[in-house]
Amino acid sequence: MSSANIRHIVFDIGKVLIHYDPRLPYCRIIPDEAERNWFFANVCTHDWNVEQDRGRSWEEAEDMLIRAHPDREDQIRSFRKCWHEMVPHAYVETVSLMEGLINEGRDVTMLTNFASDTFREAQKLYPFLTLPRGVTVSGDVGLIKPEVAIYRAHAKAFDLDPAATLFIDDSMPNVEGARSAGWHAVHFTDPEKLKVDLACYGIQH
Structure with a gap:
């Protein structure tokens, strides 16, 4: 003791x-596993999300990613929009x-x-x-x-x-x-x- x-x-x-599992809603949003893995490795990464934990606004965070990946806008915005599904x-x-x-x-x-x-x-x-x-x-x-x-x-x-x-x-x-x-x-x-x-x-x- x-x-x-x-x-x-x-x-x-x-x-x-x-x-907490950020991948949960994305099984629906990005059904293809390989594409989903790429998305989390290259777009909504752990390091990107940590900065919201540090105080960066979602607006700033989303804008930054959308500039770099304009074809992924809906998927990027889904991270915050579907956040409640990540804490089931x-x-x-x-x-x-x-x-x-x-x-x-x-x-x-x-x-x-x-x-x-x-x-x-x-x-x-x-x-x-x-x-x-x-x-x-x-x-x-x-x-x-x-x-x-x-x-x-x-x-x-x-x-x-x-x-x-x-x-x-x-x-x-x-x-x-x-x-x-x-x-x-x-x-x-x-x-x-x-x-x-x-x-x-x-x-x-």
């Missing part, structure tokens, strides 16, 4: 509390864990790489995202995981003691970023492992 006295628990959102369900067991921690009176916040507007849409789709004490959204603050600055900004905004903070994220680089900021952090793979990880910090559920 860890000797740390954890007083703050911070959840990531995508692939921890809700499912919650991870019920993880959400239940989080709600249980909140109900026990534990201090729970969220730290997420998310575009500002799609995060507000996600809160409407999944009201449990309003239950924690607060959230730092990368698109709101212009910082992004795994940059150490976003963890420090979150700790400052919510008055967290880094040494008493436990972070939960599905991305190992983000976990390492939190550790670099002086936080404790665990790599999320499934709810059962999370229960074990929490227990190792003396947090039984």
Whole structure:
């Protein structure tokens, strides 16, 4: 068991509390798998989407791609237009864990790489995202995981003691970023492992 006295628990959102897969609507929009793979490798790439998480507007992002790929305009605009299809369900067991921690009176916040507007849409789709004490959204603050600055900004905004903070994220680089900021952090793979990880910090559920 860890000797740390954890007083703050911070959840990531995508692939921890809700499912996220940008390819889901494109199985319909671009039925051909080879063409679809090309589109994500060359047009709506991961690096392009990350900049919306960092705060770039969708308008600017779309305009940039449409100038480069004018024949793909409808497919490019579908990324934002069909965003809700990319988050089709919650991870019920993880959400239940989080709600249980909140109900026990534990201090729970969220730290997420998310575009500002799609995060507000996600809160409407999944009201449990309003239950924690607060959230730092990368698109709101212009910082992004795994940059150490976003963890420090979150700790400052919510008055967290880094040494008493436990972070939960599905991305190992983000976990390492939190550790670099002086936080404790665990790599999320499934709810059962999370229960074990929490227990190792003396947090039984």
